[in-house]
Amino acid sequence: MSITIENINKHFGSYKALDNINLEVNRGELIALLGPSGCGKTSLLRIIGGLELADSGKLLFHGEDVEARDARERNVGFVFQHYALFRHMTVFENVAFGLRVKPKKERHHEAEIQRRVHELLNLVQLDWLHDRYPSQLSGGQRQRIALARALAVEPKILLLDEPFGALDAQVRKELRRWLRRLHDELHITSIFVTHDQEEALEVADRVVVMNKGKIEQIGTPDEVYAKPATPFVYQFIGNVNMFHSRDHAPWTEQHGDAVAYVRPHDIDISRTPQVDTALPVEVKLVRAIGSIVRVEVSADDSSELIEIELSRERFDTAPLACGDRVFIRPRQFRVFETGDSNELSAA
Numbered sequence: 001m002s003i004t005i006e007n008i009n010k011h012f013g014s015y016k017a018l019d020n021i022n023l024e025v026n027r028g029e030l031i032a033l034l035g036p037s038g039c040g041k042t043s044l045l046r047i048i049g050g051l052e053l054a055d056s057g058k059l060l061f062h063g064e065d066v067e068a069r070d071a072r073e074r075n076v077g078f079v080f081q082h083y084a085l086f087r088h089m090t091v092f093e094n095v096a097f098g099l100r101v102k103p104k105k106e107r108h109h110e111a112e113i114q115r116r117v118h119e120l121l122n123l124v125q126l127d128w129l130h131d132r133y134p135s136q137l138s139g140g141q142r143q144r145i146a147l148a149r150a151l152a153v154e155p156k157i158l159l160l161d162e163p164f165g166a167l168d169a170q171v172r173k174e175l176r177r178w179l180r181r182l183h184d185e186l187h188i189t190s191i192f193v194t195h196d197q198e199e200a201l202e203v204a205d206r207v208v209v210m211n212k213g214k215i216e217q218i219g220t221p222d223e224v225y226a227k228p229a230t231p232f233v234y235q236f237i238g239n240v241n242m243f244h245s246r247d248h249a250p251w252t253e254q255h256g257d258a259v260a261y262v263r264p265h266d267i268d269i270s271r272t273p274q275v276d277t278a279l280p281v282e283v284k285l286v287r288a289i290g291s292i293v294r295v296e297v298s299a300d301d302s303s304e305l306i307e308i309e310l311s312r313e314r315f316d317t318a319p320l321a322c323g324d325r326v327f328i329r330p331r332q333f334r335v336f337e338t339g340d341s342n343e344l345s346a347a
C-alpha cells in the first residue's frame with residue numbers, strides 16, 4: 001500500500017515538531033526516517049499509524065484519506081524499541097494475540113490460528129521457542145517475536161520505531177540484515193525510524209533525512225551519502241571536513257562566505273605540491289583501522305585537524321608517519337554558502 005504525506009504540520013504547545021512534511025512512499029518500499037534525537041521522526045511515524053493527529057495536512061493510504069480512521073482501522077503493524085510483549089503470555093500466545101482479539105465474525109478457527117502462528121514463528125526463525133515466556137528470550141529474539149506479532153494481523157503497512165535501538169551493536173547488525181531479507185520476502189510497505197546512519201543506509205530502499213521537524217533530503221542510500229543536498233546531510237551522514245573560504249579561498253572557488261565540504265576519502269596526499277592550490281600540512285596521527293588507514297593532518301597556521309582516509313593498499317605504496325610534511329588537495333568537494341543550505345558549486 002502506498003502512503004502519501006502532504007504538507008503535514010504538528011505542534012506540541014508552541015513547539016513545531018513537524019514543519020510542512022511532504023513524502024511519497026511507494027508500495028512495498030522500505031523507508032528509513034533518519035535524524036538526530038528530537039527531529040520529529042517518531043511524531044511522523046505516530047501520525048502515519050494514527051496514534052497522533054496532525055494539526056494540518058493530508059495523509060493518504062493508496063490514495064484514500066485515512067485521517068478519520070483510528071489506529072485499529074488503518075491496518076498498520078507496529079514494532080517499538082522496547083519490546084511490547086505480554087510477559088505473562090508465551091511466545092506463541094503473544095503472536096496469536098492479534099488474531100484472537102479480532103471481532104468474532106472475522107476471527108479464524110483455532111486450527112487456522114495455530115497454523116498461522118507457527119508459520120510466522122518459522123518466518124522469524126523462532127518456532128522452536130514457541131512455549132517460552134518473553135523473560136526467557138534474548139533482546140534480539142524478543143524483537144523478532146514482536147515483529148512476528150505485528151505481522152500476524154497481516155498489516156498493509158509496517159511501522160518500526162528504533163526496533164533495534166536497545167540491542168548491542170553485533171545483534172543490531174545481524175537483525176538489520178535479517179529485516180532486509182524479510183522485507184524482500186514480504187514486500188510490506190515499511191517505515192522505520194532510526195538515528196543510526198549506518199542502519200538506515202544498509203537497510204532502506206530510500207532514506208528520509210530529517211532535522212528540526214523538516215525533511216532535509218529524500219534519496220537512495222547512495223544519493224544521500226554521495227550527493228548530500230544540504231550541509232546538515234553532509235555532516236550527519238558520514239564524516240566530512242569543512243574548509244572555510246576565509247582560510248582556503250581556492251577550495252571554495254572565491255565564493256564570498258562559503259564552506260567547502262570534503263569527505264575524508266576524497267583527499268589526495270602527496271610529498272610535493274601537485275597543484276598550486278595544494279595545502280601544506282603536517283601529519284599528526286596515523287591509525288590503521290581494518291582495511292583503511294586514517295590520517296589526521298593540520299595546516300601550519302591552524303590547530304584544526306583534517307581527517308583523511310586512505311585504503312591500506314594506497315597507504316602501503318607511500319607510507320606516512322607522524323611529523324611528515326605533505327601536501328593535500330581535495331579530489332571532490334561541494335561548496336555551500338555559510339549558514340545557508342544553498343549549494344554554490346561542486347567539483
Ligand SMILES: Nc1ncnc2c1ncn2[C@@H]1O[C@H](COP(=O)(O)OP(=O)(O)OP(=O)(O)O)[C@@H](O)[C@H]1O
Binds near residue numbers: 041042
Ligand atoms: N507528546 C508530546 N508532548 C510535547 N512534546 C512532544 C511530544 N512528543 C514529542 N514532543 C517533542 O517533539 C519533538 C519531536 O519529537 P519526536 O519524538 O518526534 O523526535 P524523534 O526524532 O523521534 O526523537 P528520538 O529519536 O529522541 O525519539 C521533540 O522535541 C519532543 O520533545
